[in-house]
Amino acid sequence: MSAVTSPETTEAAARLPAAPQDGAAGTRSGHGGKRRRPSRPRKAAVPPKPLALVLSMALTMVAAVITLQLVNIIIVSPLQHAMAQTRLYEQLRLTLSEGSAPLGQTDYEGNLVAPGTPVALLSVPGLNIREVIVEGTAAPQTMEGVGHRRDTPLPGQPGTSVLMGRSGAFGGVFRDLALAPAGAKFTVITGQGTATYEVTGQRRAGDTAPPTPTGTQGRLTLTTADGPAFLPNDVLRVDAKLVSKAFDRPAPVILPGSLPAAEQAMGVDTSELFMLVLLLQLLILASLAAVWSWTRWGKGETWLVFAPVLGAVALLAGTQINHLLPNLL
Incomplete structure (x- = not known):
């Protein structure tokens, strides 16, 4: 049965207030019909100043x-050193077999031996050292191997030969050099043959150097940094006397003490x-x-x-x- 709408009912319905819209209802709270406080607009992020x-x-x-740089010197440098030693060992083996390995400060053509050229092989069994020796003692040379100071004779020849090696970075070949006891023997192979040395002692800054070799006497000084790893505070020198027969020494071309500061102990290369x-x-x-x-x-x-x-x-x-x-x- 359908409902009949009378004129009075229609007029009453027209006088009722309209239903609240969604937006208006959202502004009321659950109790008392109070309106919510409008939220404050967020401040826009201030871009940093150009100078900052x-x-x-x-x-x-x-x-x-x-x-x-820390990753380079601690992790990458030993890998670079190992790769350089592999390459240098092959070069040295080839020149030794051909008889073209340098025998002094100049090559067979009379030119100065280029820095970085492999000249000998150092073997120290007690310290687990087997290292190709390169000509020159500046940073680029000691990054690749033990460096031979160019104003000294080659190992096995009369006089005092000087070798320099790293204590921490690039393989840290001489990190255990202080553990070499007196009387320990080691060898150096050059183009003239195998020279045998015996450790006689160690010295640091302020210690008296042993007497200068005379005649056919020979001495080899192994040099490295001394102190905490990567924070050296001194220079360590291990002296060894030549106990095998000395080889002939070609006439020197580079005068002793004439090398630049970059090739001295603890020198830097600019x-x-x-x-x-x-x-x-x-x-x-x-x-x-x-x-x-x-x-x-x-x-x-x-x-x-x-x-x-x-x-x-x-x-x-x-x-x-x-x-x-x-x-x-």
Whole structure:
């Protein structure tokens, strides 16, 4: 039965208040019908000032370079040294078999032996050392192997020969040199044959050097940094006398004491400083490009493109920084 709407009912319905809308209902609370206080608008983030942004990026890059350098010298440098020794050993074996290994400060053509040329093989069984000796004692040479001081005779010849090796980085070949006891014997193989030495003692700064060898007497001084790892505070020298027959010594060309400071004990090499500046500038440009790419391309694309680039440039820059560190570190 359908309901019949009368005119009075229609007029009463028209006078009723309208139902609250969704927005209006949302402003009421659960009790007492009180309205909620409107929320305050959030303040827009204030972009950093240009100077602060530049300083932040600069400090971040400095921290990144320091971290990468620590990784380079502690983890990467032993790998670089091992690869260099493999290459040098093959070169030395070839020159020894051909009879073209250097016998003095000059080669068979009369030219000065180039720094980094393999000249001998050092074997110290008691310290587990088997190392190719290269000509020169600047940082680039001791990064690859034990360096022979160029103004001294080659091992096995009369006089005092000097070898320098690292105590921590790049294999730390001479890290245990202080453990060499007096009387221990070791050998050095050169183009003239095998020379045998016997350790006679150790000395540090302030200790008196042994007498200068005379006639056919020979001495070999092994030199390295002394003190905590990567924080040396002294120079350690282990002296050994030649106990095998001395080889002939060619006439010297480089006068004793005429080497630059970079080839002295704890010397630093600044010859590649210009290259370091260029690599650091390239690292800055690559970092800025990576930041731009991060905002334009996205994280994945940026890592894919710039991670190898930044890694390679950082490695090259770290190698140049190593030239500025002491050659016995």
